[in-house]
Amino acid sequence: MNRDWLPIKTTPWTLGLALLFLSLLAETTDLPQRIDYWLLDSALLANPTVTSPNIAIVAIDDLSLARQGRWPWPRETHANLIHKLHQAGAKTIVFDVLFTEPSTDDTKLASAMQAHGDVVLPIHLAPSNPRLQLSEQLPPGNLISAASRLGHAHVELDHDGIARGLYLFNGMGRQLWPSLALAASGASPREPDTQGLPAFINVRDDYRIVPLAGRAGTLSTHSYSDVLSAAMSPDAFHGKTVFVGATAAGLGDILPTPFSGLSQPMSGVEFHANTFSAIQQLRLISPAPKWTGVALALITLVALATLLPRVRPARTLLACITVGAAILSLYLVLLHTVNIWLPVANALIIPLVAFPVASGMRLAMTNHFLNRQLDGLVRTPRVALPEPAKHPASQLLEHFQALFQPQGWLLTEAHDIISSRNLNLKDVPTNLEAGLWHHSGNQSWIRLDRGNVCYTLGLILPNNLNLEAIQRYLRRLKLSSTETFEKRLSPSENISARIERVKVATQRLNHMQEFIRRSFERMPDGIIVTDELGIIRFANGHIEEWFGEPMPSLSGLPLTRLLEGHDPRETPPWYETVSETLTMLQSRTVDLKIRDKDFLIHFAPFALPDSVQYGIIANISDISELREQQRQHREAIDFISHDVRSPLVSQLALIEQLKRDPTHIDRSQLEQLGRLARRSYHLAEEFVQLARAEQLTETRFYECEFLSIVENARDSVSEQAVEKQIALQLQGTEDLWLRGNAELLERAVINLLTNAVQYSPAGSAVSIQVFRAGHQACLTIVDDGAGIDPEELPYLFDRYRRQKSSELAGVHGTGLGLSFVKTVVEKHRGEIYVVSRPGEGASFTLKLPIAEPLP
Structure with a gap:
């Protein structure tokens, strides 16, 4: 219940009046006198004359x-x-x-x-x-x-x-x-x-x-x-x-x-x-004048009434104990040293009652404040996500229609059809369990109990590569309510009611904080929040990962120091960018480079709560891939303008030459024209294949057998190997099932085998081994060629890069083949590496993860 009245605040006046009233009330009884006699007797008994x-x-x-x-x-x-x-x-x-x-x-x-x-x-x-x-x-x-x-x-x-x-x-x-x-x-x-x-x-x-x-x-x-x-x-x-x-x-x-x-x-x-x-x-003891006891009580009252409202609640008891100990010390000194008996009961009662009175007044204030805050928190809209089990059945159907675009559906209440398309009551499976999905082909069914009403929901899902993923998602989705409806108590005690309200408010705050925390943690960008001094107060996990700074050291670190430590620059300096954001309240966007990765950091001021100052929200985006794509775009333009354009220009020149004297066409000219055309075709084909590999996603994956892929690739290059009298020796009999794109994998193996045949001397052999290593399917291709220079190994898989030794030997390529192989392997979450020495041939090893059985 919300109260608009304000309780008595803990001030020197209010506390002093309360203590004075209690002191006067105690004076109407014989309690002070009994305390004085007890103290006197205890002191004399402890130290007899x-x-x-x-x-x-x-x-x-x-x-x-x-x-x-x-x-x-x-x-x-x-x-x-x-x-x-x-x-x-x-x-x-x-x-x-x-x-x-x-x-x-x-x-x-x-x-x-x-x-x-x-x-x-x-x-x-x-x-x-x-x-x-x-x-x-x-x-x-x-x-x-x-x-x-x-x-x-x-x-x-x-x-x-x-x-x-x-x-x-x-x-x-x-x-x-x-x-x-x-x-x-x-x-x-x-x-x-x-x-x-x-x-x-x-x-x-x-x-x-x-x-x-x-x-x-x-x-x-x-x-x-x-x-x-x-x-x-x-x-x-x-x-x-x-x-x-x-x-x-x-x-x-x-x-x-x-x-x-x-x-x-x-x-x-x-x-x-x-x-x-x-x-x-x-040693006779003289009683002190009565006014001294009254004066001591008043001094104690004024001292505590002035002191307690200013000290922290945890030190209230210590302050009262200290004042009481000081009074007793004064009492004993006067009694045993000066032979004066000073009645101190009235003064001692004040610190005894001051602690509960001050604590009670503070609790009353705290209780009133918490009640108002709790009322506000309870009325605050919840940020936490509602449980799917609480959605009405018709609303769930609308959500599924918007999410999966099913080819058909059926929703019934008991035996009455609410909505249907391409499904009827005859299609409903028997023995459906409440809250558990039943999948049959591309049909998924579930029974929903909402109170005393039973609903049946069926979907015809798109029969494509996403079917299994959608069905796994539906299995994880809890649509049956597991809530136990406990009897909500209406406590007769006020403290119990407050505890219940605190519990509700705390749960909502925890849900809100967890929602915000997970939202920030799962954001694709790094987030830094500072206070009005530019000191970091919050950072998500991306900042910890990218900057390599542990989270505890980030909190309390100046933002300028973090940026200067990882990307020092003179123009413009970081402190200038941060200070201008705080002082001029203008957003800034600056490039940032951390550990050879490119980032874009956007500074935006925001008003701090309960303050006229502003803090900074810094959004850091990883644009390394974008910059790499821009670089690749430039390289592609250079490649098209040079490598693709060059054979086309040669072809046009040769055609013009034939057109000037069509009666004298040599066979060699036609062969040269054919070579130029084939070169243009291979360039275009490799360029297209690389683009396809870069756009490959897991949605285009399916079950495929690795040994069959390698066998098909071997057969594709067998004619080329026969021309050079090179034997392709395949070793491997175990079926290794992968989840991937067989077409692109086969093309990648063809590229490796083509290179092995192209760089191997005539009459040699190329070894092809397919085997399993743990949870990986492995392929090793070994040739007897001239090998690869150690200086060229780090750049072997870079696109548009050719080996100098190959070019000098007359073996011309586009520089896209191995880049295509690496792209395909990475898209399949695999790895590839090469071992080679000049004059000893090369060994390429490719590893891909074996498909796990579906749950």
Whole structure:
């Protein structure tokens, strides 16, 4: 179906708007966020942080609960732990245990904290009662006074429920408390940047991502009860920051991390210890501002929208992969080098969707263009020849009448005669097979099935030499339809319909190209087609054969260089002829000579398609035969004016002499007049015979037996041989059948035998051998004459040429005999050659092809 609407073209604007729409659509889902979290987790898991050696954890684990009793423990127990750690040399003690309510043991705990001097306590932001507003849950006053610093114990869970970081500062509207890890590093509370907020508002600031060292249990951990009950090694806590917190199931925080998810969650105290380790190594990761991710996405969108419409379709995927790799490289460099987390999901989605979007838009354009082109191709008239089997029977009869001029015909439909002449229903052979010709004498019959109708066609062909050739032609002619009528599908899918249309259009194009190619290849002339620069773009097989240049080297070769390389000339130069054809748009016809052959080359300009320039069609005709005929015509005129005219003039002079004195007529004068008349007759006869030989065609060929031809020729020259007492010795008994003209063949053998007798000495013998060699019938004639001079052998068969030695010896000839022999042999597709040495006679061998049996 033809569509007149134009699809959206692949331009920076159209592609950019499409990518922007898809990006905004993706932003309405949680896909970009999930991609960002996955990239972050994958990058951190691939390169875990090395833990700081100055960190230890004292865990309130299940073993400690079993030994110390149910939770909560007396604060005296925590005081004893502080004494133990102080004795072990702990530098800082960080409690991830909330002391939000007063206790009778607070004095002991405060005393222990003051004795150590660097104990950090946690605070918690939560409503003290479900009915109350959010508030800061602080330790009792004496513990606050004894603590070196306070820090919040909150860890943030991202939207997917995974703990990846925390806010370094968190608090109410009055002040912001540092996190436990930051407080352990010496940080103090600070004023919020926003003043005038209500006291119940939770304010968080400075979110950081914590690169964990690994799964839960990666950091050095000691059981709370073991520390209380046993003496610790000097290196266990000396100079270290010790985090104290719950790890027992159901007691402490349960934080899913990228390393474990919910399968092996991490306790809050270990998370804070990992945060402190990252602070000590300056490895905390800061999220980039939100506008940077948007800016990167816009830059990516603009870059791809500008680049993709300009690159080739095959490089679209490579361009998208390159842009995506550049974004990931930037992401990893910022994350591992500068400790900045840049969300790149929005930017990465753009090259991911850019490839299918750009390809889809290009396919839509291509599809629309191909549809229009296919519609035009399908509507284009077919150049391929229609099958003869599709012609109606009456039309076939008309074609045969025009082609063969039959003496009679009959065409019937079933038993009804449609057309007839000299044939009737009684002449129709029985058991005719559909589509197969039946030949009987000069009658040819065939049965044609056209659907449900049966036709019978009969012809009476001309009973001449062409009969067998016509019947062979009819056998090759396919008049029965072998087409299998397949059910034509009407595909419901558009792509299937296009494939069918492409198939039809491709078949028509292939038929057209094959038709044109074969037409050009079978042309009798050579064809060269050039572009507007005179560069050869097409040449048929004759050019390759005549110039001796392989076809691949012809394509792309300047026409002037080809012509100059085979027929260099100065006036006019080839470049001038070619350039004038292109510039002045005038046809030129120039002689051309290649390898001693004469050609005529005609240059004609033609308008190139979709261009204002012109190319050249060069038609090269082989006129060697024409030039040879012109040369022969001139030689014939010279021959007639000299050889034929000379004896006639002598005859006229002798007759005038006899007329002046008719009473004194000598016998010698009459004999001389007879010789001159016979010479004139022989000249005319040989001239006529040569003309007949040159006009001989295969239409005048028929079956003939070679040995009989040679025997007849021997008998014709036997009288001449007897006069010189020369024996003609014929050897050969095998019948060798040829397809040729027996009359001219016999005349050619007579010429050879006449020459052998004429040039042989009296009393000698001439050997005649007829034999078969493979698929050839051979004749060899050997004489004992004076032989032929080697210098004269190459010109022996040229017409009007006589041997000097023969003329000097008094043997006069016309120079047409051997030329006639060679012409007859060549017309019969045979060959003749001679072997001779002076004083040793000559041997002429003639070879002709034996007739093959008819199929």
